[in-house]
Amino acid sequence: MTANPNVNAAAPVLQLQDIRKTFGGITAIENFSLEVRPGEIVALVGDNGAGKSTLIKIISGVYTPTSGTITIEGESVAMSNATMARAHGIEVVYQDLALADQQTVYMNMFLGREPVNGFGLLDRRRMINETEKLVKELDVRIPSAHAAVRDLSGGQRQGVAIARATHWASKLILLDEPTAALGVAETAKVEEIVLSLKQRNIGVLIISHSLDQVFKLADRICVLRRGKQIGVRETDKTDKNEIIAMITGLQQH
Protein backbone atom coordinates (compact mmCIF):
# COMPACT_ATOMS: atom_id res chain seq x y z
CA MET A 1 0.00 0.00 0.00
CA THR A 2 1.33 3.41 -0.92
CA ALA A 3 0.35 6.28 1.32
CA ASN A 4 0.63 9.05 -1.23
CA PRO A 5 -2.28 8.96 -3.69
CA ASN A 6 -0.34 11.05 -6.24
CA VAL A 7 2.39 8.49 -6.42
CA ASN A 8 -0.27 5.84 -6.91
CA ALA A 9 -1.90 7.70 -9.77
CA ALA A 10 1.37 8.03 -11.62
CA ALA A 11 2.31 4.44 -10.96
CA PRO A 12 2.00 1.97 -13.81
CA VAL A 13 -1.22 -0.06 -13.76
CA LEU A 14 0.78 -3.11 -14.68
CA GLN A 15 4.41 -3.82 -14.08
CA LEU A 16 6.10 -7.04 -15.14
CA GLN A 17 9.58 -7.67 -13.80
CA ASP A 18 11.97 -10.37 -14.98
CA ILE A 19 9.13 -12.66 -15.99
CA ARG A 20 10.26 -16.14 -16.90
CA LYS A 21 8.09 -19.08 -17.84
CA THR A 22 9.28 -22.57 -18.59
CA PHE A 23 7.31 -25.63 -19.60
CA GLY A 24 9.32 -28.66 -18.60
CA GLY A 25 12.74 -27.92 -20.06
CA ILE A 26 11.50 -25.41 -22.61
CA THR A 27 11.77 -21.71 -21.89
CA ALA A 28 8.77 -19.89 -23.35
CA ILE A 29 9.52 -16.45 -21.91
CA GLU A 30 12.59 -15.07 -20.18
CA ASN A 31 13.81 -11.74 -18.84
CA PHE A 32 10.62 -9.99 -19.72
CA SER A 33 9.97 -6.63 -18.10
CA LEU A 34 7.30 -4.15 -19.13
CA GLU A 35 5.24 -1.35 -17.66
CA VAL A 36 1.85 -0.16 -18.81
CA ARG A 37 0.73 3.20 -17.46
CA PRO A 38 -2.86 4.41 -17.16
CA GLY A 39 -4.16 5.85 -20.41
CA GLU A 40 -1.38 4.22 -22.36
CA ILE A 41 -1.61 1.76 -25.23
CA VAL A 42 1.29 -0.64 -25.50
CA ALA A 43 1.61 -3.01 -28.44
CA LEU A 44 3.15 -6.43 -28.16
CA VAL A 45 4.57 -7.60 -31.47
CA GLY A 46 6.55 -10.60 -32.59
CA ASP A 47 6.42 -13.48 -34.99
CA ASN A 48 4.34 -16.59 -34.42
CA GLY A 49 5.76 -18.53 -31.51
CA ALA A 50 7.55 -15.50 -30.09
CA GLY A 51 5.74 -15.97 -26.80
CA LYS A 52 2.95 -13.41 -27.08
CA SER A 53 0.17 -15.82 -26.12
CA THR A 54 2.19 -17.18 -23.22
CA LEU A 55 2.62 -13.64 -21.98
CA ILE A 56 -1.10 -12.87 -22.37
CA LYS A 57 -1.90 -16.00 -20.40
CA ILE A 58 0.49 -14.95 -17.64
CA ILE A 59 -1.05 -11.49 -17.38
CA SER A 60 -4.60 -12.86 -17.50
CA GLY A 61 -3.86 -15.31 -14.71
CA VAL A 62 -4.07 -18.53 -16.74
CA TYR A 63 -0.35 -19.32 -16.29
CA THR A 64 1.68 -18.60 -13.20
CA PRO A 65 5.17 -17.34 -14.12
CA THR A 66 8.06 -19.61 -13.13
CA SER A 67 9.81 -16.58 -11.70
CA GLY A 68 9.48 -12.81 -11.74
CA THR A 69 6.89 -10.49 -10.30
CA ILE A 70 3.62 -9.01 -11.49
CA THR A 71 2.69 -5.72 -9.91
CA ILE A 72 -0.71 -4.11 -10.32
CA GLU A 73 -0.85 -0.49 -9.26
CA GLY A 74 2.14 -0.91 -7.00
CA GLU A 75 0.81 -4.07 -5.39
CA SER A 76 2.55 -7.34 -6.06
CA VAL A 77 0.04 -10.03 -7.01
CA ALA A 78 0.03 -13.78 -7.46
CA MET A 79 -2.68 -15.08 -9.77
CA SER A 80 -3.57 -18.65 -10.49
CA ASN A 81 -6.69 -18.28 -12.62
CA ALA A 82 -8.57 -15.85 -14.83
CA THR A 83 -11.08 -15.05 -12.11
CA MET A 84 -8.29 -13.67 -9.93
CA ALA A 85 -7.00 -11.50 -12.76
CA ARG A 86 -10.51 -10.13 -13.24
CA ALA A 87 -10.74 -9.39 -9.54
CA HIS A 88 -7.57 -7.29 -9.98
CA GLY A 89 -9.25 -5.26 -12.73
CA ILE A 90 -7.67 -7.00 -15.71
CA GLU A 91 -9.96 -7.95 -18.60
CA VAL A 92 -9.09 -9.88 -21.72
CA VAL A 93 -10.66 -9.59 -25.15
CA TYR A 94 -9.91 -13.02 -26.54
CA GLN A 95 -9.26 -13.62 -30.19
CA ASP A 96 -12.41 -15.74 -30.40
CA LEU A 97 -14.21 -13.01 -28.38
CA ALA A 98 -15.72 -15.51 -25.89
CA LEU A 99 -19.26 -14.40 -26.64
CA ALA A 100 -22.33 -16.59 -26.19
CA ASP A 101 -23.86 -16.25 -29.65
CA GLN A 102 -27.51 -16.96 -28.96
CA GLN A 103 -27.70 -14.72 -25.92
CA THR A 104 -28.45 -11.03 -26.05
CA VAL A 105 -25.83 -8.32 -26.07
CA TYR A 106 -26.69 -7.30 -22.53
CA MET A 107 -26.48 -10.87 -21.18
CA ASN A 108 -23.05 -11.16 -22.77
CA MET A 109 -21.95 -7.89 -21.21
CA PHE A 110 -22.71 -9.37 -17.80
CA LEU A 111 -21.84 -13.01 -18.54
CA GLY A 112 -20.97 -14.71 -15.24
CA ARG A 113 -21.47 -11.44 -13.32
CA GLU A 114 -25.20 -10.85 -13.72
CA PRO A 115 -26.68 -8.44 -11.17
CA VAL A 116 -29.76 -9.60 -9.26
CA ASN A 117 -32.49 -7.73 -7.43
CA GLY A 118 -33.69 -8.24 -3.86
CA PHE A 119 -35.55 -11.43 -4.82
CA GLY A 120 -32.47 -13.01 -6.36
CA LEU A 121 -33.88 -12.51 -9.86
CA LEU A 122 -31.91 -11.09 -12.77
CA ASP A 123 -31.90 -7.31 -12.83
CA ARG A 124 -32.47 -6.99 -16.57
CA ARG A 125 -33.32 -3.30 -16.45
CA ARG A 126 -29.97 -2.49 -14.92
CA MET A 127 -28.10 -4.71 -17.38
CA ILE A 128 -29.89 -3.13 -20.33
CA ASN A 129 -29.38 0.42 -19.08
CA GLU A 130 -25.70 -0.03 -18.40
CA THR A 131 -25.20 -1.79 -21.72
CA GLU A 132 -26.96 0.97 -23.65
CA LYS A 133 -24.98 3.64 -21.84
CA LEU A 134 -21.62 2.04 -22.52
CA VAL A 135 -22.40 1.09 -26.08
CA LYS A 136 -23.30 4.70 -26.71
CA GLU A 137 -20.20 6.05 -25.00
CA LEU A 138 -17.94 3.79 -27.02
CA ASP A 139 -20.00 4.38 -30.17
CA VAL A 140 -20.41 0.66 -30.85
CA ARG A 141 -23.24 0.70 -33.34
CA ILE A 142 -25.45 -2.26 -32.53
CA PRO A 143 -29.16 -2.48 -33.35
CA SER A 144 -30.16 -2.92 -29.71
CA ALA A 145 -28.99 -4.25 -26.37
CA HIS A 146 -31.63 -6.95 -26.87
CA ALA A 147 -30.12 -8.18 -30.13
CA ALA A 148 -28.68 -11.70 -30.11
CA VAL A 149 -24.94 -11.65 -30.67
CA ARG A 150 -25.28 -14.07 -33.59
CA ASP A 151 -27.21 -11.41 -35.50
CA LEU A 152 -24.36 -8.90 -35.27
CA SER A 153 -21.59 -8.27 -37.78
CA GLY A 154 -17.97 -9.12 -36.99
CA GLY A 155 -17.15 -5.53 -36.12
CA GLN A 156 -20.18 -5.21 -33.89
CA ARG A 157 -19.26 -8.41 -32.09
CA GLN A 158 -15.73 -7.16 -31.54
CA GLY A 159 -17.27 -3.91 -30.28
CA VAL A 160 -19.41 -5.82 -27.79
CA ALA A 161 -16.40 -7.81 -26.54
CA ILE A 162 -14.38 -4.61 -26.07
CA ALA A 163 -17.33 -2.88 -24.40
CA ARG A 164 -17.64 -5.78 -21.98
CA ALA A 165 -13.95 -5.59 -21.11
CA THR A 166 -14.20 -1.82 -20.72
CA HIS A 167 -17.15 -2.16 -18.39
CA TRP A 168 -15.31 -4.44 -16.01
CA ALA A 169 -11.66 -3.43 -16.37
CA SER A 170 -10.51 -0.96 -13.78
CA LYS A 171 -6.81 -1.30 -14.57
CA LEU A 172 -5.96 -3.02 -17.82
CA ILE A 173 -7.45 -4.45 -21.00
CA LEU A 174 -5.64 -7.07 -23.02
CA LEU A 175 -6.62 -7.14 -26.67
CA ASP A 176 -5.59 -10.25 -28.59
CA GLU A 177 -5.63 -9.56 -32.34
CA PRO A 178 -8.78 -7.45 -32.16
CA THR A 179 -9.15 -6.88 -35.91
CA ALA A 180 -7.78 -10.12 -37.35
CA ALA A 181 -11.16 -11.18 -38.71
CA LEU A 182 -12.50 -7.79 -39.75
CA GLY A 183 -12.88 -5.89 -43.01
CA VAL A 184 -11.38 -2.45 -43.67
CA ALA A 185 -14.25 -0.29 -42.45
CA GLU A 186 -14.86 -2.44 -39.38
CA THR A 187 -11.17 -2.41 -38.52
CA ALA A 188 -11.17 1.39 -38.62
CA LYS A 189 -14.19 1.46 -36.31
CA VAL A 190 -12.62 -0.93 -33.80
CA GLU A 191 -9.36 1.07 -33.88
CA GLU A 192 -11.37 4.17 -33.06
CA ILE A 193 -12.91 2.40 -30.08
CA VAL A 194 -9.51 1.22 -28.86
CA LEU A 195 -8.12 4.78 -29.08
CA SER A 196 -11.09 6.09 -27.09
CA LEU A 197 -10.10 3.76 -24.22
CA LYS A 198 -7.15 6.06 -23.48
CA GLN A 199 -9.52 8.62 -21.99
CA ARG A 200 -10.68 6.06 -19.45
CA ASN A 201 -7.33 6.07 -17.72
CA ILE A 202 -6.80 2.36 -17.99
CA GLY A 203 -3.87 0.62 -19.60
CA VAL A 204 -4.27 -1.24 -22.88
CA LEU A 205 -1.99 -4.01 -24.05
CA ILE A 206 -2.66 -4.96 -27.64
CA ILE A 207 -1.34 -7.85 -29.68
CA SER A 208 -1.42 -7.26 -33.38
CA HIS A 209 0.16 -8.58 -36.53
CA SER A 210 -0.54 -5.37 -38.40
CA LEU A 211 2.31 -2.90 -38.00
CA ASP A 212 0.16 -0.19 -39.57
CA GLN A 213 -2.30 -0.70 -36.78
CA VAL A 214 0.40 -0.82 -34.12
CA PHE A 215 1.84 2.49 -35.31
CA LYS A 216 -1.61 4.03 -35.45
CA LEU A 217 -2.68 2.97 -31.95
CA ALA A 218 0.27 2.33 -29.68
CA ASP A 219 2.27 4.74 -27.57
CA ARG A 220 5.02 2.19 -27.17
CA ILE A 221 5.90 -1.01 -28.95
CA CYS A 222 7.41 -4.03 -27.25
CA VAL A 223 9.08 -6.60 -29.47
CA LEU A 224 9.40 -10.27 -28.62
CA ARG A 225 11.45 -12.86 -30.46
CA ARG A 226 11.70 -16.50 -29.46
CA GLY A 227 10.62 -15.79 -25.91
CA LYS A 228 13.10 -12.96 -25.43
CA GLN A 229 12.30 -9.32 -25.10
CA ILE A 230 14.19 -7.58 -27.90
CA GLY A 231 13.28 -4.07 -26.84
CA VAL A 232 10.66 -1.46 -26.19
CA ARG A 233 10.42 1.61 -28.43
CA GLU A 234 8.33 4.75 -28.24
CA THR A 235 6.24 4.85 -31.37
CA ASP A 236 7.24 8.46 -32.12
CA LYS A 237 10.92 7.60 -32.03
CA THR A 238 11.01 4.53 -34.19
CA ASP A 239 9.87 3.37 -37.62
CA LYS A 240 8.57 0.22 -39.23
CA ASN A 241 11.97 -0.80 -40.53
CA GLU A 242 13.45 -0.82 -37.08
CA ILE A 243 10.54 -2.79 -35.66
CA ILE A 244 10.60 -5.30 -38.52
CA ALA A 245 14.33 -5.75 -38.01
CA MET A 246 13.74 -6.35 -34.32
CA ILE A 247 10.95 -8.87 -35.01
CA THR A 248 12.89 -10.84 -37.59
CA GLY A 249 16.32 -10.47 -36.02
CA LEU A 250 17.85 -9.35 -39.30
CA GLN A 251 20.34 -6.52 -39.38
CA GLN A 252 19.21 -3.20 -38.05
CA HIS A 253 20.07 -0.34 -40.42
Place this chain on the structure above:
Amino acid sequence: MPSANTSAASQANSFASRFNLQQYVVYFGFLAIFLFFAIVLKDSGFLTVRNLSNIVLQTAPATIMAIGLVFVMSAGEIDLSIGSTVAVAALAAAVTVNEYGLVAGVLAGIGAGLLIGLLNGALVAYVKLPSFLVTLATMGLFAGVARSMTDLRSIPVTDSTFTGFFGSGVFLGIPSLIWWTAIAVAVGHIIYRETRFGAHVLAIGDNARAASVSGISVPKMRLAVLMISGGLAGLAGLLYAGRLQAAKYTLGETDLMTVIAAVIVGGTLLNGGKGSIIGALVGSLMMGMLNNGLILMGLSVSDQMIVRGLIILAAVAVSLREKSR
Protein backbone atom coordinates in the same frame (compact mmCIF):
# COMPACT_ATOMS: atom_id res chain seq x y z
CA MET B 1 -12.58 -19.24 -35.42
CA PRO B 2 -13.42 -15.61 -36.00
CA SER B 3 -13.83 -15.92 -39.75
CA ALA B 4 -16.43 -18.66 -39.43
CA ASN B 5 -18.23 -16.61 -36.83
CA THR B 6 -18.38 -13.58 -39.04
CA SER B 7 -19.92 -15.38 -41.96
CA ALA B 8 -22.37 -17.12 -39.65
CA ALA B 9 -23.38 -13.77 -38.19
CA SER B 10 -24.13 -12.25 -41.57
CA GLN B 11 -26.02 -15.38 -42.53
CA ALA B 12 -27.98 -15.13 -39.32
CA ASN B 13 -29.10 -11.64 -40.32
CA SER B 14 -30.98 -12.97 -43.32
CA PHE B 15 -32.42 -15.78 -41.23
CA ALA B 16 -33.47 -13.52 -38.38
CA SER B 17 -37.06 -13.06 -39.48
CA ARG B 18 -37.64 -16.75 -40.15
CA PHE B 19 -35.83 -17.72 -36.98
CA ASN B 20 -38.32 -15.80 -34.86
CA LEU B 21 -41.15 -17.70 -36.48
CA GLN B 22 -39.56 -20.98 -35.39
CA GLN B 23 -40.04 -20.01 -31.75
CA TYR B 24 -43.78 -19.96 -32.24
CA VAL B 25 -44.09 -23.15 -34.29
CA VAL B 26 -45.29 -25.03 -31.25
CA TYR B 27 -48.15 -22.61 -30.63
CA PHE B 28 -49.31 -22.73 -34.23
CA GLY B 29 -48.93 -26.50 -34.28
CA PHE B 30 -50.89 -26.81 -31.08
CA LEU B 31 -53.71 -24.65 -32.45
CA ALA B 32 -53.76 -26.43 -35.80
CA ILE B 33 -53.97 -29.89 -34.22
CA PHE B 34 -56.54 -28.68 -31.73
CA LEU B 35 -58.75 -27.20 -34.47
CA PHE B 36 -58.34 -30.30 -36.61
CA PHE B 37 -59.50 -32.62 -33.84
CA ALA B 38 -62.20 -30.18 -32.73
CA ILE B 39 -63.75 -30.34 -36.19
CA VAL B 40 -63.10 -33.97 -37.10
CA LEU B 41 -63.97 -35.34 -33.65
CA LYS B 42 -66.85 -32.98 -32.98
CA ASP B 43 -69.19 -35.86 -32.20
CA SER B 44 -66.66 -38.14 -30.52
CA GLY B 45 -66.33 -36.15 -27.30
CA PHE B 46 -62.96 -34.54 -27.99
CA LEU B 47 -64.15 -31.08 -26.96
CA THR B 48 -65.71 -32.11 -23.64
CA VAL B 49 -64.23 -30.61 -20.49
CA ARG B 50 -63.73 -34.11 -19.19
CA ASN B 51 -61.66 -35.18 -22.19
CA LEU B 52 -59.60 -32.00 -22.33
CA SER B 53 -58.78 -32.12 -18.63
CA ASN B 54 -57.91 -35.79 -19.06
CA ILE B 55 -55.31 -34.80 -21.63
CA VAL B 56 -53.69 -32.42 -19.14
CA LEU B 57 -53.78 -35.04 -16.38
CA GLN B 58 -52.25 -37.72 -18.57
CA THR B 59 -49.45 -35.48 -19.78
CA ALA B 60 -48.46 -34.31 -16.29
CA PRO B 61 -45.51 -36.74 -15.88
CA ALA B 62 -44.23 -36.05 -19.40
CA THR B 63 -44.48 -32.29 -18.86
CA ILE B 64 -42.50 -32.55 -15.63
CA MET B 65 -39.82 -34.62 -17.37
CA ALA B 66 -39.78 -32.13 -20.23
CA ILE B 67 -38.99 -29.28 -17.82
CA GLY B 68 -35.90 -31.16 -16.64
CA LEU B 69 -34.89 -31.89 -20.20
CA VAL B 70 -35.15 -28.20 -21.15
CA PHE B 71 -32.45 -27.48 -18.57
CA VAL B 72 -30.29 -30.37 -19.75
CA MET B 73 -30.60 -29.60 -23.45
CA SER B 74 -30.14 -25.87 -22.94
CA ALA B 75 -26.82 -26.72 -21.31
CA GLY B 76 -25.87 -28.64 -24.45
CA GLU B 77 -26.33 -32.07 -22.86
CA ILE B 78 -28.96 -34.81 -23.14
CA ASP B 79 -30.57 -37.18 -20.66
CA LEU B 80 -31.83 -40.41 -22.22
CA SER B 81 -32.24 -42.12 -18.84
CA ILE B 82 -35.36 -40.22 -17.72
CA GLY B 83 -37.76 -43.02 -18.70
CA SER B 84 -35.86 -45.62 -16.69
CA THR B 85 -35.51 -43.14 -13.83
CA VAL B 86 -39.30 -42.80 -13.72
CA ALA B 87 -39.71 -46.56 -13.28
CA VAL B 88 -37.02 -46.88 -10.60
CA ALA B 89 -38.38 -43.86 -8.71
CA ALA B 90 -41.98 -45.08 -8.89
CA LEU B 91 -41.02 -48.55 -7.66
CA ALA B 92 -38.79 -47.18 -4.90
CA ALA B 93 -41.61 -44.89 -3.78
CA ALA B 94 -44.26 -47.64 -3.94
CA VAL B 95 -42.23 -50.15 -1.93
CA THR B 96 -41.22 -47.53 0.64
CA VAL B 97 -44.61 -45.91 1.05
CA ASN B 98 -46.20 -49.30 1.73
CA GLU B 99 -43.54 -50.09 4.35
CA TYR B 100 -42.68 -46.78 5.97
CA GLY B 101 -45.39 -44.31 5.01
CA LEU B 102 -45.91 -41.23 2.92
CA VAL B 103 -42.87 -39.08 3.68
CA ALA B 104 -40.39 -41.93 3.34
CA GLY B 105 -42.02 -42.91 0.07
CA VAL B 106 -41.75 -39.44 -1.38
CA LEU B 107 -38.13 -39.12 -0.26
CA ALA B 108 -37.31 -42.53 -1.75
CA GLY B 109 -38.84 -41.61 -5.11
CA ILE B 110 -37.27 -38.19 -5.45
CA GLY B 111 -34.03 -39.45 -3.89
CA ALA B 112 -33.76 -42.26 -6.42
CA GLY B 113 -34.16 -39.72 -9.22
CA LEU B 114 -31.57 -37.38 -7.73
CA LEU B 115 -29.10 -40.23 -7.23
CA ILE B 116 -29.40 -41.32 -10.85
CA GLY B 117 -28.95 -37.67 -11.83
CA LEU B 118 -25.90 -37.47 -9.59
CA LEU B 119 -24.40 -40.54 -11.24
CA ASN B 120 -25.08 -39.21 -14.75
CA GLY B 121 -23.87 -35.75 -13.79
CA ALA B 122 -20.67 -36.89 -12.12
CA LEU B 123 -19.74 -39.02 -15.12
CA VAL B 124 -20.45 -36.17 -17.53
CA ALA B 125 -19.01 -33.29 -15.50
CA TYR B 126 -15.99 -34.84 -13.83
CA VAL B 127 -15.11 -37.98 -15.80
CA LYS B 128 -15.86 -35.89 -18.90
CA LEU B 129 -17.80 -38.52 -20.79
CA PRO B 130 -20.40 -37.38 -23.34
CA SER B 131 -23.87 -37.22 -21.80
CA PHE B 132 -25.37 -39.03 -24.79
CA LEU B 133 -23.31 -42.15 -24.09
CA VAL B 134 -23.51 -41.92 -20.30
CA THR B 135 -27.29 -41.65 -20.23
CA LEU B 136 -27.70 -44.21 -23.01
CA ALA B 137 -25.86 -46.63 -20.74
CA THR B 138 -27.71 -45.65 -17.56
CA MET B 139 -31.01 -45.83 -19.45
CA GLY B 140 -30.38 -49.52 -20.06
CA LEU B 141 -28.82 -50.05 -16.66
CA PHE B 142 -31.74 -48.64 -14.69
CA ALA B 143 -34.31 -50.28 -16.92
CA GLY B 144 -32.67 -53.48 -15.73
CA VAL B 145 -32.64 -52.30 -12.13
CA ALA B 146 -36.36 -51.51 -12.36
CA ARG B 147 -37.08 -55.00 -13.68
CA SER B 148 -35.06 -56.73 -10.97
CA MET B 149 -36.31 -54.53 -8.09
CA THR B 150 -39.62 -56.38 -7.86
CA ASP B 151 -39.07 -59.31 -10.21
CA LEU B 152 -41.22 -57.67 -12.88
CA ARG B 153 -44.15 -57.53 -10.48
CA SER B 154 -46.49 -54.58 -10.17
CA ILE B 155 -46.57 -53.01 -6.70
CA PRO B 156 -49.92 -51.58 -5.60
CA VAL B 157 -49.88 -48.29 -3.72
CA THR B 158 -52.55 -48.37 -1.02
CA ASP B 159 -51.71 -45.21 0.93
CA SER B 160 -54.66 -42.96 0.05
CA THR B 161 -52.83 -39.79 1.10
CA PHE B 162 -50.09 -40.62 -1.39
CA THR B 163 -52.46 -41.44 -4.23
CA GLY B 164 -54.48 -38.33 -3.48
CA PHE B 165 -51.48 -36.07 -3.27
CA PHE B 166 -49.84 -37.38 -6.44
CA GLY B 167 -52.82 -38.71 -8.33
CA SER B 168 -56.54 -38.48 -7.97
CA GLY B 169 -56.73 -35.73 -5.34
CA VAL B 170 -58.42 -32.38 -5.83
CA PHE B 171 -57.33 -29.18 -4.12
CA LEU B 172 -59.39 -25.95 -4.37
CA GLY B 173 -61.38 -27.60 -7.12
CA ILE B 174 -58.33 -28.34 -9.24
CA PRO B 175 -56.89 -31.86 -9.66
CA SER B 176 -53.54 -32.37 -7.94
CA LEU B 177 -51.84 -33.40 -11.18
CA ILE B 178 -52.68 -29.98 -12.63
CA TRP B 179 -51.28 -28.34 -9.50
CA TRP B 180 -48.04 -30.26 -9.90
CA THR B 181 -47.81 -29.32 -13.56
CA ALA B 182 -48.54 -25.66 -12.88
CA ILE B 183 -46.10 -25.40 -9.98
CA ALA B 184 -43.32 -27.20 -11.84
CA VAL B 185 -43.82 -25.06 -14.95
CA ALA B 186 -43.95 -21.81 -12.97
CA VAL B 187 -40.93 -22.56 -10.78
CA GLY B 188 -39.02 -24.01 -13.72
CA HIS B 189 -39.78 -21.02 -15.89
CA ILE B 190 -38.67 -18.51 -13.26
CA ILE B 191 -35.44 -20.36 -12.53
CA TYR B 192 -34.75 -20.80 -16.24
CA ARG B 193 -35.54 -17.27 -17.34
CA GLU B 194 -35.01 -15.04 -14.35
CA THR B 195 -32.09 -16.33 -12.31
CA ARG B 196 -28.32 -16.34 -12.71
CA PHE B 197 -28.49 -20.14 -12.63
CA GLY B 198 -30.73 -20.18 -15.69
CA ALA B 199 -28.51 -17.67 -17.45
CA HIS B 200 -25.47 -19.83 -16.74
CA VAL B 201 -27.22 -22.96 -18.04
CA LEU B 202 -27.82 -21.16 -21.33
CA ALA B 203 -24.29 -19.76 -21.36
CA ILE B 204 -22.56 -23.14 -21.00
CA GLY B 205 -24.79 -24.64 -23.68
CA ASP B 206 -24.12 -21.72 -25.98
CA ASN B 207 -20.36 -21.40 -25.56
CA ALA B 208 -18.78 -23.43 -22.79
CA ARG B 209 -15.39 -21.79 -23.22
CA ALA B 210 -16.83 -18.28 -23.02
CA ALA B 211 -18.77 -19.28 -19.92
CA SER B 212 -15.66 -20.78 -18.39
CA VAL B 213 -13.45 -17.72 -18.95
CA SER B 214 -16.29 -15.64 -17.53
CA GLY B 215 -15.91 -17.48 -14.24
CA ILE B 216 -18.83 -19.92 -14.59
CA SER B 217 -18.01 -23.43 -13.39
CA VAL B 218 -19.00 -25.56 -16.36
CA PRO B 219 -18.68 -28.94 -14.56
CA LYS B 220 -20.84 -27.79 -11.65
CA MET B 221 -23.53 -26.57 -14.04
CA ARG B 222 -23.48 -29.87 -15.96
CA LEU B 223 -23.86 -31.81 -12.74
CA ALA B 224 -26.69 -29.52 -11.65
CA VAL B 225 -28.77 -29.83 -14.81
CA LEU B 226 -28.52 -33.62 -14.83
CA MET B 227 -29.57 -33.74 -11.19
CA ILE B 228 -32.53 -31.47 -11.94
CA SER B 229 -33.52 -33.81 -14.73
CA GLY B 230 -33.14 -36.88 -12.48
CA GLY B 231 -35.07 -35.25 -9.62
CA LEU B 232 -37.93 -34.21 -11.89
CA ALA B 233 -38.05 -37.68 -13.45
CA GLY B 234 -38.34 -38.94 -9.86
CA LEU B 235 -41.29 -36.61 -9.31
CA ALA B 236 -42.83 -37.86 -12.55
CA GLY B 237 -42.46 -41.38 -11.16
CA LEU B 238 -44.42 -40.35 -8.05
CA LEU B 239 -47.18 -38.90 -10.24
CA TYR B 240 -47.44 -42.14 -12.22
CA ALA B 241 -47.55 -44.22 -9.05
CA GLY B 242 -50.14 -41.88 -7.54
CA ARG B 243 -52.41 -41.77 -10.56
CA LEU B 244 -52.26 -45.49 -11.36
CA GLN B 245 -52.16 -46.45 -7.65
CA ALA B 246 -49.41 -48.87 -8.56
CA ALA B 247 -45.84 -48.94 -9.81
CA LYS B 248 -44.40 -51.19 -12.47
CA TYR B 249 -41.13 -51.41 -14.38
CA THR B 250 -42.91 -50.39 -17.59
CA LEU B 251 -43.72 -46.89 -16.31
CA GLY B 252 -42.01 -44.21 -18.37
CA GLU B 253 -40.79 -46.79 -20.85
CA THR B 254 -42.23 -45.04 -23.89
CA ASP B 255 -41.96 -41.45 -22.64
CA LEU B 256 -38.48 -40.62 -23.85
CA MET B 257 -39.41 -39.97 -27.47
CA THR B 258 -42.51 -37.99 -26.51
CA VAL B 259 -40.57 -35.84 -24.06
CA ILE B 260 -37.66 -35.12 -26.41
CA ALA B 261 -40.15 -34.26 -29.16
CA ALA B 262 -42.10 -31.97 -26.84
CA VAL B 263 -38.95 -30.14 -25.79
CA ILE B 264 -37.60 -29.69 -29.31
CA VAL B 265 -40.93 -28.71 -30.81
CA GLY B 266 -41.25 -26.30 -27.89
CA GLY B 267 -38.28 -24.33 -29.16
CA THR B 268 -35.33 -25.73 -27.21
CA LEU B 269 -32.21 -26.23 -29.27
CA LEU B 270 -30.74 -29.72 -29.29
CA ASN B 271 -27.27 -28.15 -29.18
CA GLY B 272 -28.01 -25.86 -26.28
CA GLY B 273 -28.02 -22.14 -25.66
CA LYS B 274 -31.69 -21.53 -26.22
CA GLY B 275 -34.95 -22.97 -24.99
CA SER B 276 -38.32 -22.47 -23.39
CA ILE B 277 -40.13 -24.05 -20.45
CA ILE B 278 -43.51 -22.71 -21.60
CA GLY B 279 -42.78 -24.04 -25.09
CA ALA B 280 -42.04 -27.46 -23.61
CA LEU B 281 -45.35 -27.38 -21.72
CA VAL B 282 -47.27 -26.57 -24.89
CA GLY B 283 -45.22 -29.16 -26.79
CA SER B 284 -46.06 -31.77 -24.18
CA LEU B 285 -49.77 -30.88 -24.25
CA MET B 286 -49.64 -31.10 -28.03
CA MET B 287 -48.21 -34.62 -27.84
CA GLY B 288 -50.89 -35.62 -25.33
CA MET B 289 -53.63 -34.13 -27.47
CA LEU B 290 -52.29 -35.97 -30.50
CA ASN B 291 -52.38 -39.25 -28.60
CA ASN B 292 -55.88 -38.62 -27.36
CA GLY B 293 -57.25 -37.48 -30.72
CA LEU B 294 -55.78 -40.39 -32.64
CA ILE B 295 -57.32 -42.85 -30.19
CA LEU B 296 -60.70 -41.11 -30.47
CA MET B 297 -60.41 -41.27 -34.26
CA GLY B 298 -60.30 -45.04 -33.84
CA LEU B 299 -56.84 -45.62 -35.27
CA SER B 300 -55.20 -48.91 -34.41
CA VAL B 301 -52.18 -48.77 -32.13
CA SER B 302 -49.81 -49.38 -35.02
CA ASP B 303 -51.44 -46.65 -37.11
CA GLN B 304 -51.29 -44.29 -34.14
CA MET B 305 -47.57 -44.88 -33.80
CA ILE B 306 -47.01 -44.23 -37.50
CA VAL B 307 -49.08 -41.05 -37.59
CA ARG B 308 -47.57 -39.76 -34.36
CA GLY B 309 -44.07 -40.46 -35.66
CA LEU B 310 -44.78 -38.62 -38.89
CA ILE B 311 -46.23 -35.60 -37.12
CA ILE B 312 -43.31 -35.44 -34.70
CA LEU B 313 -40.94 -35.70 -37.65
CA ALA B 314 -42.68 -32.82 -39.41
CA ALA B 315 -42.77 -30.68 -36.28
CA VAL B 316 -39.15 -31.34 -35.42
CA ALA B 317 -38.08 -30.68 -39.00
CA VAL B 318 -39.77 -27.28 -38.95
CA SER B 319 -38.34 -26.45 -35.53
CA LEU B 320 -34.82 -27.48 -36.42
CA ARG B 321 -34.51 -26.06 -39.91
CA GLU B 322 -32.83 -22.83 -38.86
CA LYS B 323 -30.61 -24.44 -36.28
CA SER B 324 -28.57 -26.86 -38.31
CA ARG B 325 -25.73 -24.59 -39.20
